[in-house]
Amino acid sequence: MKQHEEVIKIMGENGGWATLGFLYHHVDTSEWKTKTPFATIRRIVQDERFFFKIKAGLWALKSHKEQLLEKFELEVSTKKEQDFSHSYFQGLLVEIGNLKGYHTYIPPQDKNKLFLDRKLGNVSSLDQILDFTYPEVIKRAKTIDVIWFNERKFPHASFEVEHTTDIQNSLLKFNELQDFYTKFYILSAAERKREFEQKIAYTSFKDIRNRVSFIDYDFVANLHTKSFELLKIGQL
Incomplete structure (x- = not known):
C-alpha cells in the first residue's frame, strides 16, 4: 500500500476526517522508507487530489466533503x-x-x-x-x-x-x-x-x-x- 493510500485508509475508517495528531498516532509508518514520517503525513494531506482542510490541524477526504460539511454544519450559517x-x-x-x-x-x-x-x-x-x-x-x-x-x-x-x-x-x-x-x-x-x-x-x-x-x-x-x-x- 502506498503512503497516501495508508493515510486515506485510516482517515476513511475514522469517518473521512482526522486531526494530524490522530494520523500521527494511528497511521502505521513502520514500513515507510523515510526518516521523517510525520513530515511525510503533513505533505500527504496537502495533496488536493485527495484531501481538503476543514480547520487548522483538521483534514478530511475530498470524497467525503459534502457529507462532512453537512455533518459539522459548516455551511448552514x-x-x-x-x-x-x-x-x-x-x-x-x-x-x-x-x-x-x-x-x-x-x-x-x-x-x-x-x-x-x-x-x-x-x-x-x-x-x-x-x-x-x-x-x-x-x-x-x-x-x-x-x-x-x-x-x-x-x-x-x-x-x-x-x-x-x-x-x-x-x-x-x-x-x-x-x-x-x-x-x-x-x-x-x-x-x-x-x-x-x-x-x-x-x-x-x-x-x-x-x-x-x-x-x-x-x-x-x-x-x-x-x-x-x-x-x-x-x-x-
Missing part, C-alpha cells in the same frame, strides 16, 4: 460555523492538557457541545471544577472555557477562546484569578491580536498584563499536533 470553531479549539486545548498530564475542565454549559464526534464532557477529565478557593472566585472561574489543573489541584493555565466575543470579558475573568500562580491565554484569530493588545493595556488589567498571552488558532493546532508527535515518539 455563520453562527453554526462559529460554534463549531469554538468547540473544536476547546477540544484541542483539552486534549493537549490531557496529554500533558493535567486535570482538564470545561464549563457545565459546554459539556454537551461536540468536539468533532465526541461531547466535550467526554474529552475533559473533570466532571466539575475543583474546589480550590473561595466560592465567589470559583463562581467566576467556572465560566472559563478551559482550565488545566495541576496535581495539587490548583489552576495551572486558563484559556478563553474568543472567536467573535469581547476579549475584555475574558480579561475580567482572569483578573479574578490574579492571586494564583496561573498562566492566562486568549485564543483567537491572528488578526485580533491588535485588539487584545489594546484591551490588555487598560489600567484595570495592569496587575495581569505581563501574565496574559495571546495565542492564535494555528499555534494551538500545531501544539496539538506536536503533542501527539511526542506521544508517538515516546512509544518507539
Whole structure:
C-alpha cells in the first residue's frame, strides 16, 4: 500500500476526517522508507487530489466533503460555523492538557457541545471544577472555557477562546484569578491580536498584563499536533 493510500485508509475508517495528531498516532509508518514520517503525513494531506482542510490541524477526504460539511454544519450559517470553531479549539486545548498530564475542565454549559464526534464532557477529565478557593472566585472561574489543573489541584493555565466575543470579558475573568500562580491565554484569530493588545493595556488589567498571552488558532493546532508527535515518539 502506498503512503497516501495508508493515510486515506485510516482517515476513511475514522469517518473521512482526522486531526494530524490522530494520523500521527494511528497511521502505521513502520514500513515507510523515510526518516521523517510525520513530515511525510503533513505533505500527504496537502495533496488536493485527495484531501481538503476543514480547520487548522483538521483534514478530511475530498470524497467525503459534502457529507462532512453537512455533518459539522459548516455551511448552514455563520453562527453554526462559529460554534463549531469554538468547540473544536476547546477540544484541542483539552486534549493537549490531557496529554500533558493535567486535570482538564470545561464549563457545565459546554459539556454537551461536540468536539468533532465526541461531547466535550467526554474529552475533559473533570466532571466539575475543583474546589480550590473561595466560592465567589470559583463562581467566576467556572465560566472559563478551559482550565488545566495541576496535581495539587490548583489552576495551572486558563484559556478563553474568543472567536467573535469581547476579549475584555475574558480579561475580567482572569483578573479574578490574579492571586494564583496561573498562566492566562486568549485564543483567537491572528488578526485580533491588535485588539487584545489594546484591551490588555487598560489600567484595570495592569496587575495581569505581563501574565496574559495571546495565542492564535494555528499555534494551538500545531501544539496539538506536536503533542501527539511526542506521544508517538515516546512509544518507539
